[in-house]
Amino acid sequence: MLTHHRRELSVAATIAALALVLAAVRPAFFASDNLLDLFLASMPVLIVALGATMVILTGNIDISVGSAFAVCSVAAGVAAKAGLPMPLVVVAVCAVGALLGAINGVLVAYVRIPSIVVTLATMVAIRDGLRWITQGEWVQDLPAGFQWLGSSQGIYPFLAAAITAALAIGLWWILGNLPAGRAVYATGSNQTAARLAGLRVELVTASVFALAGGLTGLAAILNGVRFNQIPSNAGLGLEMKVIAAVVVGGTAITGGRGTVAGTVLGVVLLGMIGPALTFLGVSAYWERALQGSIILAAVAFDALRVAPRTHPRVAASAT
Amino acid sequence: MTGAAPLGSCSNILRVSGPLLEATAITKSFGAIRALQRVSFELRAGEVHALVGENGAGKSTFIKIVTGAEHADSGSLRVAGQTVERIDPSAARAQGIAAIYQQPALFPHLSVAENIALATGPGGTRRIDWRARSRRAAELLARVGAAIDPARLVETLTMPEQQLVEIAKALGTDARVLIMDEPTASLTDREVDHLLHIVAGLRDSGHGVIYISHRMEEIFAVANRITVLRDGSSVATLPTADVSRAQLIALMVGRELASVYPKRPVVAGDAALELRAIGNRASGVHDVSLSVRRGEIVGIAGLVGSGRTELAETVFGLTPADSGQIVVSGRPVIVDSPSTAIDAGIAYVPEDRRQHGVVLEMSVAANTTLASLNDVAAHGLIDRERERQQARRYVDRFRVKTPSVDAAVGTLSGGNQQKVALARWLSTNPTVLLLDEPTQGVDVGAKAEIHGLMQELVEQGLAILMISSELPEILGMSDRIVVMREGTIRGILDRSEASQARILALALGDAAVHDAPSSPGDNASQQGRRC
Numbered sequence: 053m054l055t056h057h058r059r060e061l062s063v064a065a066t067i068a069a070l071a072l073v074l075a076a077v078r079p080a081f082f083a084s085d086n087l088l089d090l091f092l093a094s095m096p097v098l099i100v101a102l103g104a105t106m107v108i109l110t111g112n113i114d115i116s117v118g119s120a121f122a123v124c125s126v127a128a129g130v131a132a133k134a135g136l137p138m139p140l141v142v143v144a145v146c147a148v149g150a151l152l153g154a155i156n157g158v159l160v161a162y163v164r165i166p167s168i169v170v171t172l173a174t175m176v177a178i179r180d181g182l183r184w185i186t187q188g189e190w191v192q193d194l195p196a197g198f199q200w201l202g203s204s205q206g207i208y209p210f211l212a213a214a215i216t217a218a219l220a221i222g223l224w225w226i227l228g229n230l231p232a233g234r235a236v237y238a239t240g241s242n243q244t245a246a247r248l249a250g251l252r253v254e255l256v257t258a259s260v261f262a263l264a265g266g267l268t269g270l271a272a273i274l275n276g277v278r279f280n281q282i283p284s285n286a287g288l289g290l291e292m293k294v295i296a297a298v299v300v301g302g303t304a305i306t307g308g309r310g311t312v313a314g315t316v317l318g319v320v321l322l323g324m325i326g327p328a329l330t331f332l333g334v335s336a337y338w339e340r341a342l343q344g345s346i347i348l349a350a351v352a353f354d355a356l357r358v359a360p361r362t363h364p365r366v367a368a369s370a371t
Numbered sequence: 372m373t374g375a376a377p378l379g380s381c382s383n384i385l386r387v388s389g390p391l392l393e394a395t396a397i398t399k400s401f402g403a404i405r406a407l408q409r410v411s412f413e414l415r416a417g418e419v420h421a422l423v424g425e426n427g428a429g430k431s432t433f434i435k436i437v438t439g440a441e442h443a444d445s446g447s448l449r450v451a452g453q454t455v456e457r458i459d460p461s462a463a464r465a466q467g468i469a470a471i472y473q474q475p476a477l478f479p480h481l482s483v484a485e486n487i488a489l490a491t492g493p494g495g496t497r498r499i500d501w502r503a504r505s506r507r508a509a510e511l512l513a514r515v516g517a518a519i520d521p522a523r524l525v526e527t528l529t530m531p532e533q534q535l536v537e538i539a540k541a542l543g544t545d546a547r548v549l550i551m552d553e554p555t556a557s558l559t560d561r562e563v564d565h566l567l568h569i570v571a572g573l574r575d576s577g578h579g580v581i582y583i584s585h586r587m588e589e590i591f592a593v594a595n596r597i598t599v600l601r602d603g604s605s606v607a608t609l610p611t612a613d614v615s616r617a618q619l620i621a622l623m624v625g626r627e628l629a630s631v632y633p634k635r636p637v638v639a640g641d642a643a644l645e646l647r648a649i650g651n652r653a654s655g656v657h658d659v660s661l662s663v664r665r666g667e668i669v670g671i672a673g674l675v676g677s678g679r680t681e682l683a684e685t686v687f688g689l690t691p692a693d694s695g696q697i698v699v700s701g702r703p704v705i706v707d708s709p710s711t712a713i714d715a716g717i718a719y720v721p722e723d724r725r726q727h728g729v730v731l732e733m734s735v736a737a738n739t740t741l742a743s744l745n746d747v748a749a750h751g752l753i754d755r756e757r758e759r760q761q762a763r764r765y766v767d768r769f770r771v772k773t774p775s776v777d778a779a780v781g782t783l784s785g786g787n788q789q790k791v792a793l794a795r796w797l798s799t800n801p802t803v804l805l806l807d808e809p810t811q812g813v814d815v816g817a818k819a820e821i822h823g824l825m826q827e828l829v830e831q832g833l834a835i836l837m838i839s840s841e842l843p844e845i846l847g848m849s850d851r852i853v854v855m856r857e858g859t860i861r862g863i864l865d866r867s868e869a870s871q872a873r874i875l876a877l878a879l880g881d882a883a884v885h886d887a888p889s890s891p892g893d894n895a896s897q898q899g900r901r902c
Contacts (some may be wrong), residue, residue: 066645229753230601241730248689248727249717249795250710308732319889 058266059302061352064246066087066346070321070328086327088209092278093322096121099271101294101301102223103105103153103264110257110357111240111307112167116175117294119289120152123182124272129282132198141198146269152178153265156259171172175291183231184283191244191282201277212274219267224251226314229342236260255367277353296343297322310335391579392437392548393467397446399432402785406432409446410605411660412598414548414579419570420609421582421590424600424623425842425875433600434550436632437581438470439463449676451547469541470550473717475533477525477615484508484521484534491543511539512823513855515569529812531562538569549573550581555589567593569724585879599623600857617872624842624871632847633826639663639850642701643834644717644803646686649695654681655858663803670849671838672874678858679838680722683805683865686836687719689713700802713742716802720792722838728792731781736762738780738791743798756758769824786817793824807892810844822848842871854878 074081107114127148131141143332152174161171202206226235238246239253246253277280301318303310325346326339392414395795399407407429408828414420421487422430435441437448439458450466458466479487481603484501487508509522512516512525517535525533534554550568555563563586573580588687591611598608599622607622614622652659656678672861673679684690686697688706697706697715704715729738740747740760747758762776769790773783782792789809796804800848808816809825825848829835841846845852852864854877862877 229755230751231748231753234737234741234744234753237733237737238730241732242727244727245730246741248687248709248721250708250713250799251741252710308730 054191054268055233057313058312060314060317062312062353063301063314063321067317067321067324068273070324071238074328075169077340079085081328081331090323090327091213092209094319095212096271096317096328097290097293097297097366098216099219099274100247100264100268100290101297101319102219102312103267104298105301105303105310105312106223106227106236106260106295107238107264108295108303108305109240109307109310110260111243111255112261113169113295113305114171114261114264115263115291115349116152116156116171116178116243118290119175119178119274120149120265120268121151121275121290122285124149124269124320125276125282126182126186126191126267127362128276129194129198130274133191133193133236137197138197140200142270142273144275145223146266149269149272150262153268156265157261160253160261164281171317175206186284188241188284190284192280192282199277199280201274202278208277213269215270215274219270220312220316227312232259237308240304240309253348278329279345296347300346302350302354304354372759378388378821382569391451392581393449394433394437395447396448397433397443397448399436399441399443405430406603407436407443408603410600410603412605416547416577416579417574419574419580419582419593421584421594422600423583423585423590428600428623429603431552431598431634432472432583432603432800434552435581437463437548437550438468444472453789464544464546467545467547468550469544469546469548470552470865470882471534471537471541471554471698473532473553475537477533477536479526482522482523482524483512483519485527486525487511487521487534487540487543490540507543508539511543512536516572529565531558534558535569538573541609546578546680546884548579548581549556552583554587563589563850571607586881587619587823590619591616620872620875624875630684632844633831634668634848635826636850637666637829638748639667640832643699644674644686644836645698647696649685649697649886650858651681651685651690652686652693653751654678654690654772656681656685657694658859659855661853661860661863663833663836665802665834666829667850668829668835668837668848670845671836671854671855672842672845672852675840677855679855680807681858682855683721683836683838685720685804685808686712687717692728702844713799713801716800718742718796718801718803719803719805720764720789720796720798720807722811725778726831729788729795732779734777735766735771735780735783735791738775739765739776739798740792742795742894743800746798761798762794765797770820786816786821789817789821790824793821801833803836804828808835808839809837810839811840845874846871855879 080086104114104117124145128141128145131144134140136144154166156170156174158168159165175334201211203211227236235246235256236252237254238249238251243253269331274284275286297318298310298315299305299318300321301310301314301316303314322343325342329339329342330336390413392412393842394410394412395434396404396409396411397407398409410429410433412422412433422433424430432441437441439460439462446524448458452881455462455466459824465849478489484505495756505521511533512519512521512804515535515538517529517532519532519536525536528536529660538549555566560565567589570580570582574595582590582594594611594642596608596610597604597614597619599619601623641664643665645662646659648658648660652658659682661669671682673736681690685692686706688708691707696703697717698704699717704711706712706715706717733741736758739760744753747754747761759776765771766773766776771783771787771790771794780788783791806825810821825835825837837845837848846869852865852866852869852874853860853864854864854874856878861880864873
C-alpha cells in the first residue's frame with residue numbers, strides 16, 4: 053500500500069514539513085482568518101483540478117479552463133441580474149461550463165484533434181469572445197441574494213467546504229467503484245487495449261471534458277459569490293495552477309495513473325507556498341520560482357520512476 | 372540496363388581481398404529465448420548473399436547485430452578484415468555498413484537532396500551550400516538510375532522511389548556493405564525488376580549485398596550464395612547454382628517439431644463462426660470465407676503482411692467488414708465495433724500484448740474484468756471482492772505466476788501477461804476466440820501451458836481461430852489450416868494433409884508470386900501495413 057501511494061505521501065510530508073516550519077517560526081500563519089483566506093482562494097482551483105484530473109487521466113489536457121471559468125463567472129452574474137433564482141443560476145452556469153467542455157471533448161474524441169490544440173484554440177476564442185461581448189466591463193449591481201449564495205459570510209465557508217469535500221469524495225468513489233471510472237484509467241493507460249476491450253473510448257473522453265467543464269462552472273459560481281462584482285477577466289492563469297497541482301499530485305501527464313487524493317494534496321501544497329513565503333518574509337517574487345521547482349521535481353520523479361518500465365526490451369537484453 | 376553501367380565505372384570502391392564482413396559464432400538471447408545460436412556468415416566483395424528463413428528464424432536479429440542496433444552475447448564481427456569490438460549504429464555507418472528496410476526511413480517533410488545530405492554531407496555549423504547538395508544528390512540518384520528531382524519532398528515520392536533514395540543515400544556514405552531487408556515487399560513486378568538491376572549493378576561494382584527476401588524468384592535471380600537460418604542457427608550456406616527451390620524450402624522448414632503439442636481430436640460441434648466472403652477495402656482483406664466449428668482450432672498461416680492480422684481485426688470490428696457477412700452460431704451478426712463483436716460472442720487476443728493486450732498499469736484483477744465489467748458489477752457498481760474472486764479463479768486455472776491479483780500486470784513476465792489477456796477474453800464467455808500470435812515472445816514452458824489451455828478450451832466447446840507465424844505451432848495445434856496471401860485465402864489444408872512445405876508453398880505463392888496480378892489498390896494497402 054505504501055508503494056502505491058508514494059507520491060501522495062511525499063507531497064503530504066512536504067506539506068507537513070512546511071507546516072512545521074511555519075508553526076515554529078511564524079505561528080500567526082495558523083490564525084483562522086489566514087487559513088480561511090487560504091481555503092477560499094484554493095477552493096476554486098481544487099474544484100477545477102478535480103475535473104482536470106479526469107481529463108489528464110484519459111491522457112488529454114484542457115488549457116481552456118481559465119477562459120471557461122471567466123465565461124461561467126460572467127454568466128452567473130448575468131443570470132442572477134436577470135432575476136433567476138439562485139438554484140437555477142447554479143444549474144445554468146454548470147450547464148454552460150459543461151457545454152464548453154463538451155465542445156472540447158467532441159473535437160478531441162470524435163474529430164481527433166489533439167487536446168492541446170483544441171483547448172488552446174478554445175482558450176483564446178472564449179476569452180476574446182467574452183472580452184468583445186462585455187467590452188471589458190465588470191458585472192456590477194448584483195442582486196442581494198447573489199452574494200454568499202444567499203447565506204451569510206459566516207456560513208458560506210462551511211457550505212463551500214462541504215460542497216468541495218463532497219465533490220472530491222464523490223469523484224474518488226466514482227473512479228474507484230464504477231465501471232466508468234475504470235474506463236477513464238484504461239483509456240488513458242492504453243487506448244488501443246481499452247478499445248479492444250469494448251470500451252467506448254471516444255465517449256469516455258468526451259464525457260470527462262464535459263464533466264470538467266461542469267465543475268469549472270461550479271467553481272466559477274462558488275468563487276463569484278464571494279464578491280459584489282464579477283470581473284470579466286476572471287480565471288486568468290487558472291489553467292496553469294490547475295495543471296501544476298494535478299501533476300504535483302502524482303497524476304501522470306501521459307494519462308492512466310493518478311488519484312483524487314494526490315490532486316487535493318497538490319492543490320494544498322501549491323496554494324500554501326505563496327502565503328507561506330509571505331509569512332516567512334521571503335519576497336513574493338520567489339513564489340512562482342518555487343512553484344516551478346516543485347512541478348519540475350514532481351515530473352522528474354515520475355520520469356525517473358517510469359523510465360525502467362518503458363524500456364522492457366533493453367532491460368531484458370541487458371541480463 | 373541503366374543502373375549498372377555508371378555503377379561499374381565508379382572508382383571510389385575500396386577493393387579488399389578478404390571478405391567485407393565476417394560474423395563468427397554470433398549468439399544472442401532475449402531472456403529465455405535464444406534468437407541466434409553460433410551463427411556464422413561471410414559476405415565477399417562483389418557478391419549478393421541472400422539470407423533466408425521462416426519468420427522468427429533470426430534474420431532480423433542478425434541484421435540488428437550487424438548494424439549495431441543490438442549487441443551479440445558472444446561471437447565476433449570483422450569488417451574488412453578488422454575485428455570490431457563494440458558496434459553501434461554510427462560505428463556501423465562509419466565502417467561502411469548501410470541497411471535499407473522494407474519501410475524506408477526518410478524524413479517525409481524534407482526534400483530528397485536534404486535527406487541525402489543529412490546522411491552523407493558534413494554536419495556542423497557551416498553554411499549549407501544548397502546547390503552543391505542538390506548536385507551531389509542528383510549525381511547519386513543517377514548512379515542508381517533514378518530520375519528523381521532532388522528538390523522534391525520525400526512525402527511526394529512513391530515507395531520504390533523512396534527505396535532508390537535510400538540506396539542513393541547508402542552509396543553517398545561510401546557504404547560497401549548494403550543490407551536489404553525485404554526491399555521488394557511493397558513493390559510491383561516492374562519495380563522489382565528495376566530494383567534487382569540496381570542490386571546486380573552494386574554487386575558488379577564490388578559492393579557486398581546482404582539480401583533478405585521471402586520471394587524465391589528474386590533470390591535465384593540475384594544471389595550468388597544463400598545462407599539458410601532456422602530456429603536461430605545457420606543450417607547451410609550454398610552457392611545459388613547448387614540448390615533448387617524445393618531444396619531451399621526443405622532447408623528452411625526441415626526440422627522435427629521442437630516440442631510435443633497437446634493436441635487431441637475433439638468431436639467438433641456446430642459452426643461457431645462463419646465468414647462469408649468478408650472483406651475490408653482499406654486493409655486489403657477480400658473474399659475471405661471460412662468456418663470454425665465448436666471444438667475446433669483453425670490455424671491461419673501466412674507471411675507477415677499477408678492479411679492475417681487484418682482479417683482478425685475485421686472480424687473483431689476494429690476495421691469493420693465493408694463486404695460479406697459474419698455469422699456466429701448460425702445467426703448473422705453485424706460487427707461494427709469491438710463492443711458489438713464482444714456482444715456477438717467474439718473475443719480477440721491481439722498480437723503485441725504490451726501495446727494492445729493488457730493495460731500494464733492496472734492490476735491483474737482489473738485487467739481480467741476490463742472487457743466484462745458488467746458481470747462483476749452489481750447495480751452499476753464494481754464489486755471489488757467479486758472481481759478479485761473472478762481473477763483468482765483464472766489465476767489458479769491458468770497458473771498465472773503473480774504475487775497477488777492486485778499486482779500491476781506490468782510486473783509480470785510475458786507468458787503470464789498473455790495468460791491475463793486470455794483470462795480477460797474468456798471472462799466475456801465467448802463463442803469463438805481469435806488468437807493472434809498467442810505464444811510470441813513467451814518462454815518454452817509458458818508456451819506449452821498456453822497450448823494446453825487452448826486444448827482445454829476447445830474440449831469445453833470453444834471455437835478457436837489462431838494466427839501464428841510459427842509453422843510448428845500451426846501444424847501442431849490446428850485441426851485445419853488456412854493459408855493467406857495478399858489479403859485472401861489461398862488454400863485450406865486439413866490437419867492430415869498439411870506439411871510445412873505445402874503451407875510455405877501456398878504462403879509464398881511459389882512460382883506464382885510474380886505472376887499474381889497486383890492492382891494499384893493492393894499496393895497502396897501494402898504500403899500502409901506494418902512489417
